[in-house]
Amino acid sequence: MAGLSNFAEEILLDALLTLSPSWIALFTSDPTDDNSGTEVSGFSYARQPVTLTRVSSDLSNTNAISFPESAESWGTVTHCAIFDSELAGNQLINEVLVNPKTIGIGEIMTFPIGSINFNLD
Numbered sequence: 001m002a003g004l005s006n007f008a009e010e011i012l013l014d015a016l017l018t019l020s021p022s023w024i025a026l027f028t029s030d031p032t033d034d035n036s037g038t039e040v041s042g043f044s045y046a047r048q049p050v051t052l053t054r055v056s057s058d059l060s061n062t063n064a065i066s067f068p069e070s071a072e073s074w075g076t077v078t079h080c081a082i083f084d085s086e087l088a089g090n091q092l093i094n095e096v097l098v099n100p101k102t103i104g105i106g107e108i109m110t111f112p113i114g115s116i117n118f119n120l121d
Contacts, residue, residue, distance in 0.1 A: 006057065009120045013054050016082075016092055023047040023086050024065060024116070026109065027079040027094075035091040037079060040103075044071035047086050052118075059093065059118040065111040074103035080116060093118045 004012070025047045031037030048067055052059045059082075081094035095118045103109055 004120065009057060010054070012120060013057070013059055016059060017052055017054060019084055019092065020051075021084075022050050022052060022092070023083045023089070024050040024061075024111075025081050025083055025091075026067065026074070026077045027081060028075040028077060030079055030096070031081045031091060031094045033091075033094075035081075037081075037094075040074045040077065042070070042072045042074060044068045045074065047083060049086075050082065050116075052082070055114075055117070057119055060114050061111060061116045062113060064113050065116075067109040069108050070103050070105055073105060074109075076100050076102045077109060082118065093120075095119075 026040040027037045028040060029038040046068060048065050050065060051062045053062045078100045079094055079096050082092045083089040084092060
């Protein structure tokens, strides 16, 4: 987020932590700030609950996250985003995945504790 001081960015990150519950969604294209990306969809896909904490100037997941086993191909997951609702809702923050993953039939997408980091820069 250009133009904000580090102090202001930390205040905003702390404010995001007060919004709960939070849900993580997977995307096959950049969700952008206006949520115009392509979220994974299909019979077995569902957003998962996520708990976040602030680590320095980032938000990081404090729980291990496992999505349901894919009943169909989800494509290549390149981004994730945090929402304030399990269905629809408002996107709060998004991030590109360091290691995009192609999800075929019968695969499970997982994120160990601390493996997702969101920042405002």
